[in-house]
Amino acid sequence: MPNRVRSVLMSLLMSLLMAWLLPVCGLAAAQGRVVLLGFDGADAATTQRLMDEGKLPNLKALAEQGSFLPLASTCAAESPVAWASLNSGQNPGKTGIAGFVTRRFDGSGEAYPDVGFQRTETRALKDLPLPVWQRMLVTWPTTQAMWIGGAAVALVLAVFLGLFLRVRWMLALPIAALVGVGAGIAVQRGAAALPSKVENIVANITAVGGFWEDAARHGVHSVVIDGAMTWDRPEVENAAVLSGLGVPDVRGEYGSWCKYSTDPALLAVGRAPQMKPTGSGGRIFRVDERNGRIEAFLYGPYDPMRTDALERRIESLREELRSTQRPPVEERMLMRQKRDLEEELADIRDTQAGGESDEYRLFLPLVIERDGTQAVRVTLDGQTQTLREGQWSEWYQLRFAASSLYAFHAVTRLKVLRLNEPFELFVDFLHPDPAHPNPHQPISQPLSFAAELAREIGGDYETVGWACLTHALKDDREGLRTIDIRTFLEDIEFTHECRRKLVHAALQREDWRLLVAIESTPDRVQHICYQYSDPRHPLYDAAVADSTVRLFGEEVRLRDCIEASYRSMDRLVGEVRAKLKPEDTLLISSDHGFESFRRQCHLNNWLAEKGYLVLRDELTLADARFPDYIDWKKTKAYAIGLGTIFLNVQGREKEGRVAPADVPALLDALERDLLASEDNGVRSVRTVERMASVHSGPFTGDMADLMVGFEEGYRVSWSTSSGDIRLEEREDGSVGLAPTYTDNRLAWSGDHVSVSGELVHGILFSSRRLKPLPGVPDLLHVAPTALRLLGVPIPASYDRPPLELER
Numbered sequence: 089m090p091n092r093v094r095s096v097l098m099s100l101l102m103s104l105l106m107a108w109l110l111p112v113c114g115l116a117a118a119q120g121r122v123v124l125l126g127f128d129g130a131d132a133a134t135t136q137r138l139m140d141e142g143k144l145p146n147l148k149a150l151a152e153q154g155s156f157l158p159l160a161s162t163c164a165a166e167s168p169v170a171w172a173s174l175n176s177g178q179n180p181g182k183t184g185i186a187g188f189v190t191r192r193f194d195g196s197g198e199a200y201p202d203v204g205f206q207r208t209e210t211r212a213l214k215d216l217p218l219p220v221w222q223r224m225l226v227t228w229p230t231t232q233a234m235w236i237g238g239a240a241v242a243l244v245l246a247v248f249l250g251l252f253l254r255v256r257w258m259l260a261l262p263i264a265a266l267v268g269v270g271a272g273i274a275v276q277r278g279a280a281a282l283p284s285k286v287e288n289i290v291a292n293i294t295a296v297g298g299f300w301e302d303a304a305r306h307g308v309h310s311v312v313i314d315g316a317m318t319w320d321r322p323e324v325e326n327a328a329v330l331s332g333l334g335v336p337d338v339r340g341e342y343g344s345w346c347k348y349s350t351d352p353a354l355l356a357v358g359r360a361p362q363m364k365p366t367g368s369g370g371r372i373f374r375v376d377e378r379n380g381r382i383e384a385f386l387y388g389p390y391d392p393m394r395t396d397a398l399e400r401r402i403e404s405l406r407e408e409l410r411s412t413q414r415p416p417v418e419e420r421m422l423m424r425q426k427r428d429l430e431e432e433l434a435d436i437r438d439t440q441a442g443g444e445s446d447e448y449r450l451f452l453p454l455v456i457e458r459d460g461t462q463a464v465r466v467t468l469d470g471q472t473q474t475l476r477e478g479q480w481s482e483w484y485q486l487r488f489a490a491s492s493l494y495a496f497h498a499v500t501r502l503k504v505l506r507l508n509e510p511f512e513l514f515v516d517f518l519h520p521d522p523a524h525p526n527p528h529q530p531i532s533q534p535l536s537f538a539a540e541l542a543r544e545i546g547g548d549y550e551t552v553g554w555a556c557l558t559h560a561l562k563d564d565r566e567g568l569r570t571i572d573i574r575t576f577l578e579d580i581e582f583t584h585e586c587r588r589k590l591v592h593a594a595l596q597r598e599d600w601r602l603l604v605a606i607e608s609t610p611d612r613v614q615h616i617c618y619q620y621s622d623p624r625h626p627l628y629d630a631a632v633a634d635s636t637v638r639l640f641g642e643e644v645r646l647r648d649c650i651e652a653s654y655r656s657m658d659r660l661v662g663e664v665r666a667k668l669k670p671e672d673t674l675l676i677s678s679d680h681g682f683e684s685f686r687r688q689c690h691l692n693n694w695l696a697e698k699g700y701l702v703l704r705d706e707l708t709l710a711d712a713r714f715p716d717y718i719d720w721k722k723t724k725a726y727a728i729g730l731g732t733i734f735l736n737v738q739g740r741e742k743e744g745r746v747a748p749a750d751v752p753a754l755l756d757a758l759e760r761d762l763l764a765s766e767d768n769g770v771r772s773v774r775t776v777e778r779m780a781s782v783h784s785g786p787f788t789g790d791m792a793d794l795m796v797g798f799e800e801g802y803r804v805s806w807s808t809s810s811g812d813i814r815l816e817e818r819e820d821g822s823v824g825l826a827p828t829y830t831d832n833r834l835a836w837s838g839d840h841v842s843v844s845g846e847l848v849h850g851i852l853f854s855s856r857r858l859k860p861l862p863g864v865p866d867l868l869h870v871a872p873t874a875l876r877l878l879g880v881p882i883p884a885s886y887d888r889p890p891l892e893l894e895r
Contacts, residue, residue, distance in 0.1 A: 120669070120671035120672045120673060120877075121600070121601045121602070121603070121668075121669070121671075121672045121673070122601070122602050122603070122672070122673050122675065122874055122877045122878055123602075123603045123604075123605075123664065123668065123672060123673070123674050123675070124602075124603070124604045124605075124675045124676070124677065124870070124874060125591075125605055125606075125607070125660070125661065125664060125674070125675070125676045125677075126171075126174070126316070126604070126605070126606040126607070126676075126677055126678065126679070127606075127607055127608075127609075127610055127657050127676065127677075127678045127851070128167060128171075128316070128333075128606065128607070128608040128609075128610065128611035128612075128678060128679055129167075129608070129610045129611025129612075129614055129615075129678060129679070129680065129681070129682055129840065130610045130611075130654070130657060130678035130681070130850060130851045131610075131614075131678075131681035131682040131848065131849070131850070131851070132158035132159065132681055132849040132850060132851050133158075133681065133849070134650070134654065134681070134682070135147065135156075135654065135851050136156075138651060138654050138655075139151065139156075143651065143654070143655060143658075144654060144655065144657075144658040145658065145662075146658045146659070146661045146662035146665060147657075147658050147661055147676075147853065149665075150661065150665065150674065150676070150853050150855060151853060153855055154853065154854040154855045154856045154857050154858070155852075155853065155854045155856075155857050155858040156851070156852070156853050157851075157852045157853075157858070157861075157864070157865055158849035158850070158851070158852070158864050159677055159678065159849055159850040159851055159852040159864070159865060159866065159867055159870075160845060160849055160850075160864045160865065160866035160867070161679060161680040161681070161840075161845055161848060161849070161850055161866070161867060162179070162180055162866075162867065163180075163777050163779070163782045163783070163795050163845060164186075164187050164730060164731060164732070164795055164841065164842070165679075165680040165681075165840050165841065165843065165845055165848050166187050166188050166680075166730060166840075166841050167188075167316065167333060167611070167679055167680070168185050168187070168188060168204070168205035168316070168317055168333065168334065169183075169185050169186065169187055169205075170679035170680055170850075170867060171316035171317045171333060171606075171679050172185040172205075172294050172296075172316075172317045173185075173867060173868060174677065174679060174867040174868070174870050174871065175297075175298035175299060175315070175316070175317060175318070175871065176294075176296040176297065176298060176299065176871060176886075177299060177868055177870070177871030177872050177882075177883075177885075177886035177887060177888065178296055178785070178868070178885055178886060178887055179782075179783045179784060179785060179868065179887050180783050180785075180787070180791070181783035181784050181785030181786070181787050181788035181791070182295065182296060182784070182785035182786070182787065182885065182887075183294055183295055183296055183785075183787070184293055184294060184295040184296075184786075184787040184790075185204065185205050185293070185294055185317065186204045186205075186729075186732075186787070186790065186791050186792070187204040187205070187729050187730055187732065187841075188203070188204055188205065188729075188730060188809075188841070189201055189202070189203065189204050189728065189729040189730060189809050189810070190202060190203075190204035190728070190729055190732075190790075190791075190792075191728045191729065191732075191734050191792070191811075193742075196742070197741075197742035198715070198742055199715065199726075199728070199734070199741060199742070199811075200714070200715075200811075201714060201728045201729065201809070201810045201811045204729070205292075205293065205294075205317065205334065206290050206291060206292060206293055206334060207290075207291050207293055208288055208289065208290060208291070208340070209289045209290075209291045210285050210286070210287045210288075210289065211285060211286055211289050211528065212226075212284065212285050213226045213282060213283055213284060213285055213286060213528075214226045214227045216286070216527040216528055217527045217530065217535050218527050222282060222493070224237075225279045225282055226279070226282055226284070234273070234279075237271055237274075239268060240271075241264075241267060241268050241271035242264045242265055242267060242268025242269075242271070243264070243268075245260075245263070245264040245267050245268070246260050246261055246264035249263060249264060281393075281491040281492050281493040281494065282491065282493055282494050283392035283393050283396040283490065283491075283494060284396055284400075285392070285396070286392050286528040287390060287392060287395065287440065288340040288389065288390055288440060289340070289528055289529055290319075290320070290334075290336040290340055290529065291320055292317065292318075292319050292320035292321060292334060294317050294321075295786075295787070296885070297321060297324070298312070298315065298318060298329075298604075298871075299871035299872075299874055299875055300312055300327055300329070300602055300604055301321075301324045301327055302875060302880060302883055303326075303327075303601075303602050303874075303875060303878055303880050304324045304325060304326035304327035305324065305325075305326075306880045306881070307326060308326065308601050308602050308878050308880060309326050309327075309599050309600045309601055309602070310326060310327045310328070310600060310601070310602040310603075310604070311327075311328050311329075311594050311597060311599070311600040311602070311603050311604070312327070312328070312329040312330065312603075312604045312605070313330050313332075313541075313587070313590045313591055313594050313603075313604070313605040313606070314330060314331070314332035314333075314587055314590065314605060314606045314607065314608075315329050315330065315331055315332055315604060315606060316332050316333035316334065316553070316606050316679070317333060317334050318331045318332070318334070318533075319331035319334050319335045319529075319530070319531060319553070320334075320529075320530065321533060322533070323533045323534050324533070327533065328532070328533070328534065328537045328540075328599075328600075329532060329533045329537070330531065330532045330537060330538055330541060330590065331530075331531050331532060331533075331553070332553050332606050332608070333553040333554065333606075333608070334553045335520070335529075335531050335551060335552055335553035336529065336552070336553070337498075337517045337518045337519060337520070337552050338388055338389055338488070338496050338497075338498040338518040338519070338520055338526070338529075339387070339388060339389055339449070339518055340389060340390075340529075342552070342553070342554055343370070343517060343552070343554055343557075343559045343560070344370070344371065344517060344518070345370050345371070345514065345515060345516060345517060345557065345559075345560045346370070346371050346372070346373065346386065346387075346514075346515040347370070347371075347372045347373070347505070347512060347513065347514050347515070347570060347571075348372075348373045348375050348382070348384055348454070348456075348511075348512070348513045348515070349372060349373070349374060349375065349510050349511065349512045349513075350374075350375055350376060350377050350382070350510040350511045350512075351374070351510040351512075352510075370559065370560055370563050370570065371387075371446070372570075377456075377511060380457060380458035381455070381456070381457050381458070382455070382456040382457075382511070383453070383454070383455055384453075384454045384455075384456075385451040385452065385453060385454060386451060386452045386453075386454045386468060386486075386515060387446040387449040387450070387451045388449060388450045388451060388452065388486070388488035388496060388498065388518060389449065389450055389488060389496050390436075390440055390448055390449050390450070391448060391449065391450050391490055392490055392494070393490045393491050393494070394436070394448060395433065395436055398429055398432060398433045398436075399433065401429055402426055402429050402430060402433065405422055405425060405426040405429070406426065408422060409422055409423065409426070436448050450488040450489070450490060450496070451488075452468060452469045452486060452488065453467075453468075453469075454466070454467070454468050455467040455468075456511075456513060459474055462476055462477075462507070463475060463476045463507075464504060464507070464511075466481065466502055466504075466513070468484050468486070468502070469484065469485075469486045469487060471484050471485070473502075475502065475503075475504045476504065476507075477504050477505075477506060477507040478503070478504065478505075479503065479504055480501055480502070480503045480578065480582070481501050481502040481503070482501070483499045483500070483501060483547065483548045484499065484500050484501070484502070485497070485498075485499055485521060485523075485524075485548070486498040486499065486500065486518070486521075496526055496528075497520070497521035497523075497524035497525075497526055498518040498519060498520060498521055499518075499519050499521045499522075499548045499551075500515060500516050500517065500518050500519060501516045501582075502514065502515050502516070503516075503575060503578075505571065505575070514560075514571060514575065516557075516579070517550075517552045517555070519548075519550050519551045519552050519555075520538075520551045520552075521548065521551075522538040522539060522541065522542040522548055522549055522551050523538075523539050523542045523543075523548060524539070525538050525539060531551050538551070541590055541593055541594075544593040544596070544597075545589040545590060545593050549586040549589065549590065550582075550583055550586045554608075555583045555586075555608075556576075556579055556580055556583050556608070556612040557571060557575070557576050557579045558576070558612055558615050558616055558836065560576070561573065561576045561616055561835045561836075562616075562834050562835050562836040573616070573637065573646065573835075574637055576616060577613075577637055577638075577639050577649065580609060580612060580613060580639070580653075581639060581640055583608075583609070583612075584607070584609045584640070584656055587605075587607045587608075587609075588607075588660060588663075590605070591605045591607070591660065591664065592663070595664065595667045601878065602874070602878060607657070607660065609653045609656055609657065610650075610653045610654060610657055610678075610682075611682075613649055613650055613652075613653035614650055614653070614682045614838040615836055615837070615838050615839065616835055616836065616837065616838070617646065617649040617650050617653075617837070617838070618650070618682075618684040618685065618837040618838030619835065619837035620632065620633040620646040620647045620649065621633070621647045621648070621649070621650050621651075622684040622686070622837070622838075624684070624686060624801070625684055625685075625686050625832075625837055626686060626831040626832060626833055627833060627835070627837060632646060633645065633646050633647040634646070634647065637649070639652050640652055640655070640656050650838075661676065665855075668855075672855075673854070673855055673856055673877050674853070674854070674855040675852075675853065675854055675855075675870065675873070675874060676851065676852070676853035676854075677850060677851060677852050677853075677867065677870050678850035678851045679850055679867065680840045680848050680849075680850050681840060681847070681848035681849045681850050681851075682838050682839070682840050682848060683800050683801065683838065683839065683840065683843050683847055683848060684800070684801055684837065684838055685801070685802075685803045685832050685836065685837055685838055685839040686801040686802070686831070686832055686837075687767060687772075687801060687802050687803075687829055687830070687831060687832060688802070688803055688804065688805035688806070688829070688830055688831075688832050689765075689767070689772060689798065689802060689803070689804055689805060689808075689828060689829055690805045690807060690808055690813065690814045690826070690827075690828050690829075690830070691727035691731070691733065691796065691804055691805070691808045692714075692726060692727050692808060692811070692812070692813040692814075693813055693814050693825050693826065693827070693828040694765065694828045695725055695726065695727060695733070696813065696825055697825065697828060698761055700723070700724045700725040700758065701718065701723045701724070701725060701726055702718070702719045702722035702723050703717055703718070703719060703813075703825075704716075704717060704718065704719045705719075707815060707823045707824075708823055709815055709816075709817060709823055711815070711823075712807075712812050712813050712814065712815045713810075713811075713812050714726075714728065714810060714811030714812050714813075715811065717813050717815070720736065720741070720742070720743035720745070721743060721745065722745065723736050723745060724736055724745060724746050724754060725754070725758060725793075726811065727804075727808050727811065728792075728808075728809075728810070728811040729792065729808075729809060730804055730808075730809050730841040730842045731795055731796040731797070731798070731803075731804045731841065731842025732779075732791075732792030732794065732795055732796075733758065733792060733793060733794040733795075733796065734792050734793055735751060735754060735755075735793045737751065751793075755778060755793065755794065758776070758794060759776040759778075759794070762776050762794075762796060763776060767802070767828075767829040768829075770799075771799055772798060772799055772802050772829070773796055773797065773798055773799065773802075774797050774798065774799045774844035774846065774847070775796075775797035775844040775845065775846060776794055776795070776796055776797065777794065777795040777797065777845075778793070778794060779791045779792050779793065779794070779795055780793070782795075784887075795842075796842060797842070797843065797844030797845060797846070797847075798842055798843050798844060799844065799847075800843075800847055802843070803832070803839050803841065803842050803843060804841070804842040805830070806834075813825075814826040814827075814828075814830075849864065850867065852865060852869075852870070854891075856893050856894075857893065857894040858891045858892065858893060858894065859891070859892040859893065859894050861891070865891060866888070868886070868887050868888040869888045869889075869890065869891050871886060872886050872888055872889060872890040873890040873891045875890070876890035
């Protein structure tokens with residue numbers, strides 16, 4: 089047989105063999121595309137019930153075509169923890185994400201509560217993805233940039249005048265030199281108009297990348313929409329990522345909404361915020377109306393030029409004091425000037441660290457004028473819109489200018505809550521402007537991808553990672569009305585529609601084989617609306633639950649809002665399925681499930697009751713903040729975060745009491761007592777996990793010792809998350825422990841954090857049938873399964889094998 093014929097036959101045989109082997113190995117979709125839709129907070133039990141009731145037809149059809157399984161979350165079942173692990177296929181001990189809140193140690197070794205999924209950094213401007221001309225100005229020394237810039241302009245102009253316009257050289261050269269001098273001066277002034285660094289950058293501390301990065305490195309073009317825990321990641325060729333959960337607003341905060349009110353109960357008028365209801369970022373301003381006009385300010389990021397100028401002047405004074413001898417009087421004057429500047433700089437630093445004041449921030453004028461009796465004209469940054477009561481504005485495009493050459497770009501929307509008695513205007517978050525990305529805090533990789541999407545959907549969209557107004561509604565306490573449920577649900581629908589447009593824009597692109605899109609509606613609605621659907625919740629009112637609102641284009645009773653959010657998820661699934669090809673694979677997952685949040689447990693109170701935590705003598709009510717109430721020399725354990733307990737271990741904690749050899753026995757005792765805990769005769773704790781046993785990796789040692797998993801209806805208290813305790817004054821005037829269990833009377837009425845993982849399973853759908861597992865798969869299976877479907881090798885760092893497909 090000729091060699092050429094033999095070669096053709098062997099190639100044909102190998103092709104037939106691979107066509108048979110690939111399905112067996114679960115690689116049949118290596119020639120098709122893979123779409124992963126993630127729905128934050130979609131609960132397995134709720135999804136199954138609604139499918140059984142015929143209310144989720146698209147998801148039911150997908151389950152019948154392929155598979156539907158409950159999906160176990162991470163420990164802890166918190167969104168940043170879960171998404172970081174789902175993205176990477178690696179457990180929290182490898183991702184470095186412990187939770188929304190964690191325990192850290194300061195420079196002196198003192199423990200303190202801190203955000204567990206990000207940190208605030210200062211970065212040099214030259215290290216940011218700047219335009220070429222800005223990079224030149226900040227990278228080169230000012231004098232060098234001035235000479236090079238001026239000389240380059242002079243040379244180009246001289247050549248243009250002399251060679252192209254035929255101007256005599258004796259005339260062309262002086263003109264070019266004069267213009268070059270002007271250009272050099274402009275370069276010098278331009279360099280002075282740029283800060284040397286930008287502070288308060290919110291950095292992503294996730295230690296590992298998403299599975300799409302692994303796919304992209306193997307040539308698989310990937311698109312990610314609203315990817316959770318993906319911001320502040322390096323660019324990877326073949327991957328375009330729009331980030332979601334974790335992206336801060338332009339102020340460098342999460343959810344810093346504002347409300348302007350003429351309510352006289354809000355005390356004095358002033359430029360500083362009059363009230364900050366909780367640590368979630370909301371600010372309320374008292375304003376006065378004069379002759380139908382209100383003047384106020386909208387505050388943005390801190391001014392980097394102010395701190396930069398102070399530091400430069402301080403350094404100049406230090407150099408001046410070091411280099412030149414001068415009369416004592418003049419030297420004392422310079423030293424006093426330097427000290428004053430240092431004190432001003434320290435005051436700015438303290439203000440930024442505390443976050444309680446808007447002093448030293450850039451701001452824009454906000455003017456509100458009556459337009460008859462039924463509307464107002466609202467002018468913000470030179471843009472005016474006319475709004476009626478209850479009406480949301482279109483987008484305002486904002487520019488917070490630090491200098492003539494450096495600015496922070498944002499977009500926001502406003503709603504007139506009340507026209508009269510009192511007047512109230514609500515301002516949404518300052519979303520980073522997708523059409524004009526800020527290089528100091530990129531929201532996409534590459535930086536230009538966010539702007540591409542804005543062009544493709546025909547306008548701006550929400551970019552803050554937690555875009556919904558859950559905290560503004562939760563902060564409604566002590567008689568202070570922030571927003572109502574209708575405003576919250578209007579914003580929910582707006583956010584959902586933004587995400588829906590982005591998903592459809594991504595589906596229209598031809599540059600991907602892997603598409604990942606995350607949508608958060610179920611999570612945000614369930615956090616707020618369990619108070620209407622759960623008759624056992626302390627806030628439940630049947631009449632209120634039966635009242636109707638408009639949501640997703642239909643009239644819905646408040647008790648049915650959670651169901652409506654799942655039906656919106658189902659509709660999006662149907663729209664995506666209709667656009668896929670037969671050879672494509674659709675996966676759907678969530679990060680965790682949900683439960684009602686009726687009762688809260690103050691864990692530090694429980695630890696004190698059981699003797700694991702000992703209180704200091706002679707406490708006052710002001711000592712309830714961590715760690716003011718703790719006698720460290722006698723304390724064995726304390727709680728910080730959402731259900732996490734830390735031991736006071738010798739050699740780790742500053743005043744550790746527990747010897748390392750005694751740790752196992754102490755953990756046994758804590759687990760035994762926690763599992764026996766009761767609230768008025770009702771079991772409150774379902775599971776207790778030892779984090780070192782559950783996780784593996786370089787960050788495991790930084791995590792808590794125990795994770796408490798509460799029973800259905802229970803959650804850790806809000807005060808425990810920051811390490812606080814609940815104290816009360818007794819009849820004799822002394823201060824002691826308040827009750828360990830109390831009702832949850834906040835609008836935040838549903839949750840998953842600190843709830844036993846057995847009760848908050850997420851969802852996993854596949855358009856291709858999956859082989860059954862002995863137990864419940866967990867979200868660490870998702871990344872390797874997606875890579876297997878794409879024919880991409882699975883990295884050894886992944887903690888689970890892929891789920892196998894049936895033939």
